Each structure stands twice: as C-alpha cells, then as structure tokens.
Amino acid sequence: MEARGIPAEPQAIRALAERCGHDGGRFLARVADGSGPDLGDLGALAVELGLSEREMTGLALAYAFEEEPACAVPGCERPAVPDGGRLGECAEHAAEYDARAEAEAWGLARKILGPWVESTREIGSDELTQVMEKALKEVNDAGSRAQDELERAEAALERAGRDV
Numbered sequence: 001m002e003a004r005g006i007p008a009e010p011q012a013i014r015a016l017a018e019r020c021g022h023d024g025g026r027f028l029a030r031v032a033d034g035s036g037p038d039l040g041d042l043g044a045l046a047v048e049l050g051l052s053e054r055e056m057t058g059l060a061l062a063y064a065f066e067e068e069p070a071c072a073v074p075g076c077e078r079p080a081v082p083d084g085g086r087l088g089e090c091a092e093h094a095a096e097y098d099a100r101a102e103a104e105a106w107g108l109a110r111k112i113l114g115p116w117v118e119s120t121r122e123i124g125s126d127e128l129t130q131v132m133e134k135a136l137k138e139v140n141d142a143g144s145r146a147q148d149e150l151e152r153a154e155a156a157l158e159r160a161g162r163d164v
C-alpha cells in the first residue's frame with residue numbers, strides 16, 4: 001500500500017476502505033490479523049489502488065488461498081495445473097488419475113465381454129465365436145496398453161515425489 005502513496009497507518013487505511021464503500025473498522029481488523037467478517041467484493045478497493053489486472057488476480061488468489069493453489073490431493077504440495085485437472089491436481093496426479101480411469105474402464109469391458117465370449121462358444125457358431133474372440137483380444141490389448149500407461153504414470157508420480 002505504501003508503494004501506492006498510502007501510508008500503512010490505521011487512519012489512512014480506514015479512510016481508503018471507507019472511500020471504497022467498506023466499513024473502516026471491519027476492514028482494519030481484517031487487514032491487521034485476518035479476523036473479522038469476510039469483506040466481500042474487493043473490486044472497488046482494487047480500482048482505488050489502481051491495481052493492474054495481474055496485481056488484482058494475485059491479490060485475489062492471495063486473499064482466497066493465502067498462497068499459491070496447490071494440488072487437490074491431500075499431502076501433495078506440488079502446484080496445481082491451471083485449468084488442468086478436474087479437481088485442481090498437479091500434472092503428475094492428473095496424469096495418474098486419467099491413466100487409472102482408462103485402465104479401470106478396460107478392466108470393466110473385459111469383465112463384461114469375457115462371459116459373453118464364453119456363452120458364444122457354447123452357441124457353437126464359429127463365425128460368431130471368432131468375432132467375439134477378436135473383440136475380446138482387442139479389449140485385452142487396449143487394457144494392457146492402459147495398464148502400461150498407468151504404471152508409467154505411477155512411476156512418474158513417484159519420481160516427482162522424490163524430487164520434492
């Protein structure tokens with residue numbers, strides 16, 4: 001604030017807050033030690049301070065999170081990929097999540113198709129059996145590719161964990 005020509009004195013800060021439509025006392029309490037009720041929209045304050053959009057975004061993030069947003073996976077402190085993960089994961093967790101979902105989907109497909117192929121064999125039509133066995137082979141191949149991908153993603157996640 002001092003860089004903006006506003007002395008970091010309670011009186012000046014209170015006056016600034018009141019110019020922007022905030023309650024001076026509440027604003028001071030919030031700025032001083034983070035106590036007091038949420039201040040709501042700080043847009044007018046940002047305008048009054050002449051903040052650039054970048055500074056405003058930075059202030060908003062600091063205000064909301066008090067730090068850079070981190071990965072949503074508990075215990076993981078790598079930064080979240082902006083607009084990357086659905087839940088705001090880091091790159092490694094997002095990749096592992098995708099790979100696991102893919103592997104699980106193929107696993108489920110195999111579980112469904114396996115018994116179908118068995119019952120097709122019992123029907124005794126060579127042509128139908130061939131079609132179904134080919135389908136099962138394709139599912140198995142895709143499933144093992146997805147499994148390889150999952151193992152790669154898990155290894156990358158472990159390496160990233162060691163580098164921290």
Ligand SMILES: [Zn+2]
Pocket residue numbers: 071072073076077078089090091092093
């Ligand atoms: Zn993570």
